[in-house]
Amino acid sequence: MSRNNEVAGVLEEYADLLEAQGVDYKPNTYRRAASNVRDYPEAVEDLAAEGADAVQRIDGVGEAIASKVVEYVETGEIEELEAEREKLPVDIEELTAVEGVGPKTVRKLYDALGVQTLDDLEAAAEGGEIQDVEGFGPKTEQNILDHVGFARQAQERELLGDGRPIAEDVRAFLADLDEVDRVEVAGSTRRWRETIGDVDVLVASDAGEAVGEALTAWDRADETLDLGPTKTSVRANRLRVDIRVVVDEEFGAALQYFTGSKDHNVTVRNHAIDQAKKVNEYGVFDVSEVDDPDAGQRVGERLASETEEDVYDALGLPWIPPELREDRGEVEAAAAGDLPDLLADDDVRGDLHAHTEWSDGDLAVEEMVAGAAEFGHDYVAVTDHAEGPGVFGDSGLSDDDLREQAEEVAAVREDAAIDVFHGVEANVDADGNVGDVSDDVLADLDVVVASPHSGLGDDGGDQTERLIAAVEHPHVDVLGHPSGRLINDRPAMEFDPGALAEAAADAGTALEVNSNPHRLDLWGSVVQTAVEAGATVAVNTDAHSTSEYANVEYGVHTARRGWAEAGDVLNARDADGVREFLD
Incomplete structure (x- = not known):
């Protein structure tokens, strides 16, 4: 996995510090560069190894x-950034x-x-004290008090999109060690929870000290926090x-134990107790003849311990996918033989939410379509922002713009290797109206x-x-x-997930699982509510560049956390199936 996110974060910090000093223009230049570094398909450290000229291949x-x-x-540092940190010694x-x-x-x-x-x-x-500072007041001070708790909570957990690449990187690093027999990612990262506290990795080895020493020498390790024969921690x-x-x-x-969740493990443990068994991180044990199981x-x-499949089987259960292990009925469903046949990465056949340079995307229509085809999609929808509050500045598309774009999409469609839908992402205003696009234009869009x-x-x-008013819009x-x-x-x-899901099912409107790791919206429990109500979900990336099509894996696993099967997902259908739904 690349260091693109890491480097982008450093550039964004530099931009913030420059803006704080009142520097004009440069902060936006650095933020644009950071965004492009983050989205660049190649590892930025590989480009850096070739020199600055190679890094300049990245747009901006x-x-x-x-x-x-x-x-x-x-x-590991930038001298000018260090100077800015000295000028303003804050955690910006x-x-x-x-x-x-x-x-x-x-x-x-x-x-x-x-x-x-x-x-x-x-x-x-x-x-x-804040309200007494010039330019501030009681309202600003209260706003800070209202939001500081959320900010504090956010600092305690990192985005899955930041943690998952590091987890895969360290797993691959450890898998190459001769001392390691098996290695797997565990914890909330393996369950694809949207935020994680840390990265947990489990290693099978008879040489724990050597494995720990190797981890401290890993080139991604910035600091050693703990070193021992059974547990080693780095930052x-x-x-x-x-x-x-x-x-x-x-x-x-x-x-099984270190994957969690805690609530899932409690339910599994109680299921074992009902069978005169005990389950823990060392195995499943028959304790029916034991006076004191504790x-x-x-x-x-010992009945099982070598594989997770063995552990669940010893308890009379089929293996439960990690994404389901949140104690939302999965153990009961497993016992009854009712686990879902979860959506898989290969089931998603296209993307119905993508942007181009017509609004806030990075590339032309033709490039985004070609990128979707190269990624392996059968179809893609071009859905640039319409005009409206809260949308992309003043650059959302008017009715005339959408009609003009339709001509370009039609021309691209003629030579494209995949099916191309033309659409729009319109704003839902405070009353649920789909504003700033006329009904006749909406009717003409795919x-x-x-x-x-x-x-x-x-x-x-x-x-x-x-939200219900929006899904009921003809x-x-x-959504x-x-x-x-x-x-x-x-x-x-x-919002009320059950009411929204029922309205969407009745209206025949799909509810999006936005795969952007900063959103993952809808999330697992709400997807489960939607699926149970018979609503259709759409796993889209909201891609603004071709590299972001790869974010679909985050959406797929989020949908899996919501018990979604391929039949529940609009873009698991072929292009004709999508057209049938849209019509």
Whole structure:
């Protein structure tokens, strides 16, 4: 896995510090470069190894930024960034996580009150000090108090999209060691939870100390936190990475235990107790002849431990996919033989939500279509933003723009290797209206994605009626990222999942699982509600570049967390099946 996200984060920090100092233009240049580095299909460290000229292949990365990228990859720091940190010694990422607090606000509060951390900010707000700073007031201070808790929670967990690549990287690194017999990712990362606290990796080996020493020498390890024969921890790109070493004979039981979730394991343990058995990280044991089953971890006759399949089988259960292990009825369903046949990566045959340079995408229609074909899709829908509040600045498409774009899409369609749908992503306003696109234009489009982009504050109350009005609109085919959330940045709007799911099922409107790791909206429990109500879901990437088509795996696993089967997913159908749904 590449270091693109890591390098992009450093460039974004530099942009924030420059903006805080009042520097014009350069912050946006660095943010654009950061976005393009993050989305670039090749590993930025490989380009850096070739030199600054190679890094400049990335769009928006000029000579100065390319040199800084090379400097960071080679040394782990950027001299000019260190200088900016000395000028403004604050945790700018932590502080700007509070809604309404931007880099310039951070600078003002540092200068006036010495605020450097989230704790400092909260204390200043609670003490009534912020409202006395010039340019601020009671309303701003209260806004900070209202949102600092969410920001603090966000700092405690990292995006799955940031943690999963590191997890796969360390797994591959360990798998290449001669001392390692087996290795698997565990914990919430393996369950594809949208946020993770740390990366858990399980290793089967008889040489735990050697494995731990090797991990500390891993080129992604920035700091060693703990080193021992059974557990070693390092920090990589801010994330804690924990490896646990067990004997190969007990690997399956340990993997089941350390995958979790805690609630799932409690239910599994109770299921075992009902059969006079005990299950733990060392195996499944028959304790029917044991006077005190709690006398030790390995008391009784061991029935299984080598593989997870063996562990579940010893309890009379089929293997339960990790994504389902959240104690939402999966153990009962397994016992009854009713586990779903979950959606698989290969089941998704196209993407019904993608953007081009007509709005806020990076590439032309032809390039996005070719990229979808190269990725392996059978079809793609071009759905650029329409005009409307909260959409892409002032660059959303008007009716005339959409008609003009339709001509370009038609021309591309003639030579394309895959089917191409033309659509739009329209805004759902506060009343549930699909605004700023006329009904006659909506009627002419192949697919209409309607998404909430404005009025997303967490003080807006219940939004169920708004979303139901959108799914019941006669021209809306897909409700895009329904809650409007940005994980660790903006809370989800409140709504009644059951009511929305029933309305969508009745209206024949699909509910989107937006695969962008910053969204994953809808999420597992709500997808499960939708599936149970008979609603159709669409696993889309909301791609703004061809590299983002690969995010579909996050959407697939999120849908799996919601018990979705291929038959529940609109774009698991072929192009004709999609047309039938849209018509």
